Amino acid sequence: MYQEERMLHILEYLSKHQRITVEDICRIFQVSRDTARRDLVRLEEQNAIVRTRGGALLSAGPIVIPSYNDRLNTVSAEKKLIGRRAAQLVQSGQRIILDSSTTVQACAEFIEAPGCTIVTNSINQADILSNKQEISVHLLGGQLQSQHRYVYGSAAVEALSHYFAERAFIGVGSISSKGLTSLTVEEGRIKHKMMQQAEMTIVLADHSKFGRELFYKFADLSEVDLIITDRSPTPDMLELLDQHEVELWVADLSFSKELSV
Structure with missing residues (x-):
């Protein structure tokens, strides 16, 4: 799975569960902790999440596209x-x-x-x-x-x-x-x-x-x-x-x- 695909799925997970940990990402996507951290760093650069100790939360103001x-x-x-x-x-x-x-x-x-x-x-x-x-x-x-x-x-x-x-x-x-x-x-x-x-x-x-x-x-x-x-x-x-x-x-x-x- 490409990094962009994982990032999209991470955001979908966060929309349902509000938070995600590095361990969650490793388990769900079968990737290393370093890969999981890189995904979170890139999502933070996009202002899509707020990184926390060991994981992340959704940004306070995610972009929503109307139907x-x-x-x-x-x-x-x-x-x-x-x-x-x-x-x-x-x-x-x-x-x-x-x-x-x-x-x-x-x-x-x-x-x-x-x-x-x-x-x-x-x-x-x-x-x-x-x-x-x-x-x-x-x-x-x-x-x-x-x-x-x-x-x-x-x-x-x-x-x-x-x-x-x-x-x-x-x-x-x-x-x-x-x-x-x-x-x-x-x-x-x-x-x-x-x-x-x-x-x-x-x-x-x-x-x-x-x-x-x-x-x-x-x-x-x-x-x-x-x-x-x-x-x-x-x-x-x-x-x-x-x-x-x-x-x-x-x-x-x-x-x-x-x-x-």
Whole structure:
């Protein structure tokens, strides 16, 4: 088992039992005490836990991501602007990969490209696209994450390796100098595989995603071709994007008015 997987399971254990000891980690994962301590040190660096003598407690303020349906109820006008702008990049006949984020779902709602083929791990995206004429939809198989409405796991990653696309549209939990991050290892792994299977990676992220970090880093900024957002980030972030040759598009209200003319 990879360290990132153990760290995720440690957090799941803590959510149920409130505390964990080094001995618990050694017993559950069949690892040495040194390995268990390294896992706890890394989790502490992520501000996910508070280390104690011989073990750890959950941090006082763990990050909680609302369910997919809860997030859909609060999809902002900014996310719809981003989705609408992104959909303009999808052309008839193209092969496209869409992940399971709500911002990418906003993109799916606006796609009108007869003859294109779309691969996704999102149940919601597949349902939306199934109602669009002349669009072929491939829904990946795998383990269902029912709360967030997507499939994941080794079967989904393996299936992705057989698809090749012109463009992948990816949502993120955060963007920082350390790269792109997500809350879970499994979500991050499938996002990264989607990026690897496409000629161009387009990240859709509203302004709140810049400058913060979540649990699992799944990609470097150098792996991104284009970011579409609703508000220009800080000068430091702009410089960072320029260093990594990442193009930035800001979908503001003027863009929305332009499309409606």
